[in-house]
Amino acid sequence: MSILVMGATGTVGRSLVAKLAASGESVKALTRDAGRDLGFPPGVEVREGDFRKPESMREALRGIERAYLLADPDVAHSVVAQLREAGVKRLVTLASAMLDERDDQGNVVNVIESAVQGSGADWTVLRPRAFANNALDWWAPTIRAERAVYWVYPGASLSPIHEADVAAVAAAALTQDGHAGKTYPLTGPESLTQAEQVRIIGEVIGADIAFHELSKEQARHVLTSQHIPEMIVDRLLNMLEPMVETEAPVQPTVEQVTGRPARTFREWVSDNADAFR
């Protein structure tokens, strides 16, 4: 079975490529730049393509039967149509509440979800909440530099998920039966405030890490000055704000689908400890 992994060099995609290759699947890894050392396991075929340039995808989609789909919302429908024309019969995609929009009637819609759900293919939607991996972008640089984080809402609770667990659920949906037509909410196994997450990072690397609380406006300034689009920054801050003083939901989906408990945040930090040292 020939499986295309889009976003193969990304957080979830890289883990998914490794998992599928280890279980003997015929994996094709999509990237916009195949001319570099991508470090995939032996046997993985690299295919070059840019989902924003349909011409460039033609060769990349040759012979593909199933796909892990990642696309920008504005091209999601055309990318899905191209995958279907190429003969792809099963689509597993990653959606995010960050990409929810309201239609004219005020209903919440998610473009990538509606694209796969209307595709005629077997589809599975994965809806992870917060990736544990966000700690690399949000906190690792200042932890490395000065054993401190400058961040907003230390009391906001999340249930961060290890990307390997998202990939494990994606691999199951791509290779096993029984997942078609399902939308899977995905979380890690525990609700942790952001202050608790920073404390765990400190415990794993053996350092005291100071949490310097920023106001929402200060955080907005810091994030937009890192060239993150304002729309994404506002959605992130508006998402975190109501999470203060409430437990984050914890879903049993990872264990139900994969048969093993979701990895803890502490396990994720241990797997990535060097990024914080």
Ligand SMILES: NC(=O)c1ccc[n+]([C@@H]2O[C@H](COP(=O)([O-])OP(=O)(O)OC[C@H]3O[C@@H](n4cnc5c(N)ncnc54)[C@H](OP(=O)(O)O)[C@@H]3O)[C@@H](O)[C@H]2O)c1
């Ligand atoms: N962060 C969170 O907490 C969170 C939570 C829930 C959902 N999500 C969702 O997760 C998704 C991101 O997944 P990720 O973190 O695994 O990916 P990622 O690490 O952000 O990497 C993005 C990947 O997309 C590929 N890519 C980007 N533009 C492309 C294009 N035009 N054509 C082909 N490939 C392209 C890149 O490949 P090349 O550069 O090699 O071409 C790269 O592999 C987003 O949709 C986000 O909304 C995130």
